[in-house]
Amino acid sequence: MAETVLLVEDNEMNRDMLSRRLRRRGYEVLMAVDGQQGVDMARKHLPALILMDLSLPVIDGWEATRLLKADAATKQILVIALTAHAMRGDRERALQAGADDYDTKPVDLDRLLGKMERLLGTSET
Amino acid sequence: MLVLAFLAGVGVGAAALAAYGRLGGAAGLGTTGAPESAAAAAELPAPSFAPLMGPALDDVVLTVVGHRMRTPLTNIIGYAELLQEDAVFLEQTDFIPDLVRIRRSGEHLLALVDDVMELTSIAAGRVELRVERIVLSDLFERVREALAPLLRRTLVELDLRDGAVDALHTDGERLERALRAGLRHVVALAGQGGVRCEARRSDDGGVIIALSVSGVRLTAAQREALLVDMSQPMVAVDATEPVGLGLVLCAELASVLGGELRVGPADQALRIEISVVDRRA
Numbered sequence: 445m446a447e448t449v450l451l452v453e454d455n456e457m458n459r460d461m462l463s464r465r466l467r468r469r470g471y472e473v474l475m476a477v478d479g480q481q482g483v484d485m486a487r488k489h490l491p492a493l494i495l496m497d498l499s500l501p502v503i504d505g506w507e508a509t510r511l512l513k514a515d516a517a518t519k520q521i522l523v524i525a526l527t528a529h530a531m532r533g534d535r536e537r538a539l540q541a542g543a544d545d546y547d548t549k550p551v552d553l554d555r556l557l558g559k560m561e562r563l564l565g566t567s568e569t
Numbered sequence: 570m571l572v573l574a575f576l577a578g579v580g581v582g583a584a585a586l587a588a589y590g591r592l593g594g595a596a597g598l599g600t601t602g603a604p605e606s607a608a609a610a611a612e613l614p615a616p617s618f619a620p621l622m623g624p625a626l627d628d629v630v631l632t633v634v635g636h637r638m639r640t641p642l643t644n645i646i647g648y649a650e651l652l653q654e655d656a657v658f659l660e661q662t663d664f665i666p667d668l669v670r671i672r673r674s675g676e677h678l679l680a681l682v683d684d685v686m687e688l689t690s691i692a693a694g695r696v697e698l699r700v701e702r703i704v705l706s707d708l709f710e711r712v713r714e715a716l717a718p719l720l721r722r723t724l725v726e727l728d729l730r731d732g733a734v735d736a737l738h739t740d741g742e743r744l745e746r747a748l749r750a751g752l753r754h755v756v757a758l759a760g761q762g763g764v765r766c767e768a769r770r771s772d773d774g775g776v777i778i779a780l781s782v783s784g785v786r787l788t789a790a791q792r793e794a795l796l797v798d799m800s801q802p803m804v805a806v807d808a809t810e811p812v813g814l815g816l817v818l819c820a821e822l823a824s825v826l827g828g829e830l831r832v833g834p835a836d837q838a839l840r841i842e843i844s845v846v847d848r849r850a
Contacts, residue, residue: 455640461647465654499636528639533742550643550679552718553650 446472450491452482452508453526454500458549462495465553479503481551483511486518492564493522495556498534498544506541513542522563526551588691631693635686636667639679646675650757650835680753684814687746688821696743696825705731705768705776712748712766716756725756727762734768737776737847739818739826744845747822748778751830754815755780758839775828775846782839796832 449471453459463473471561474489486494494512498505504523512518518567525538525546538546544563547556649672656664690696709729713720720727748766754762762784771777787795795816819841820830826845833840 455644456649457639457644461651464652468654468658528636548715549639550676552648554721555714555717560601 448491479508751819
């Protein structure tokens with residue numbers, strides 16, 4: 445059965461290209477455009493993994509991650525924070541907020557898939 | 570006006586643009602020639618904002634322009650990769666070399682934007698060191714992960730050795746950036762050979778990280794040229810590899826960390842050493 449991934453990203457083009465590439469690799473992809481919608485959709489659909497951009501409107505990715513990890517119903521959902529190289533300290537703050545891993549943008553898909561598979565336990569190797 | 574249009578395009582706020590308008594606006598107001606315009610201008614309230622100059626302008630460049638430039642660039646890179654996958658799927662592989670050129674050019678530009686932002690921050694004197702205990706093997710692994718796409722593409726083997734250095738006290742993010750910038754450059758010089766990155770203690774208790782390429786020897790003239798213009802890889806595998814500012818940024822960051830960058834002697838295997846101060850004391 446395809447794993448469900450929630451992509452929380454406010455940039456329409458980033459959402460479009462990453463979701464298309466993940467679907468091509470067999471993932472079922474849900475999308476949210478801000479942090480609050482990401483939290484709401486995570487509570488409703490309980491995806492296996494969330495790809496969480498950090499600079500998001502309404503509530504940012506750090507706060508959304510904190511809320512999800514503090515909620516008994518959603519704390520088991522794996523979160524990979526997507527950060528920009530240029531954003532100093534993002535990585536540490538994401539891990540402090542409870543993210544299980546992080547990756548940098550622009551996304552290198554092979555590297556991101558490796559992290560997703562490792563966390564989901566779906567790697568064939 | 571070009572600056573105004575550019576800043577408007579990247580979303581700089583109305584107040585900032587108004588400030589720009591005031592800076593260059595005297596001639597523009599004078600050319601309207603309409604009496605009603607002059608009267609209307611006379612009724613304008615006094616400006617409640619300061620012109621955007623000096624440090625405030627640096628802030629706009631660093632915090633707004635830099636990030637706004639990254640987003641379209643990451644889109645260009647991402648869609649080029651998506652189209653590459655489409656080309657494979659549709660068996661239209663003739664398009665792939667051009668798509669690769671688009672993607673690599675985007676990556677190169679993005680590396681330059683990131684490096685220029687960092688360099689601008691240093692030049693503006695906005696460097697605030699965040700000293701922490703850095704486990705060198707962890708930092709090397711983060712560097713390897715960041716460079717993974719470049720290493721995969723160039724087939725360069727990167728041998729990272731922390732040697733006898735377990736940990737040091739420095740600004741870890743800046744050291745990581747220095748190593749990434751230096752290694753991007755050295756990997757581009759290496760062709761398909763191997764690059765070794767090895768740390769050791771210096772006599773004064775600091776740390777020296779040596780980047781060496783066994784298959785590349787610089788002549789005296791090439792070494793001199795490298796020291797003069799560190800941003801140009803001379804024996805690059807591919808002109809579009811994302812070198813960014815390479816050794817220029819590496820040298821600046823080494824200086825920020827209390828050290829320096831040195832290039833080894835000519836006619837020997839290429840060797841670049843980055844020294845940093847261990848701020849344990």
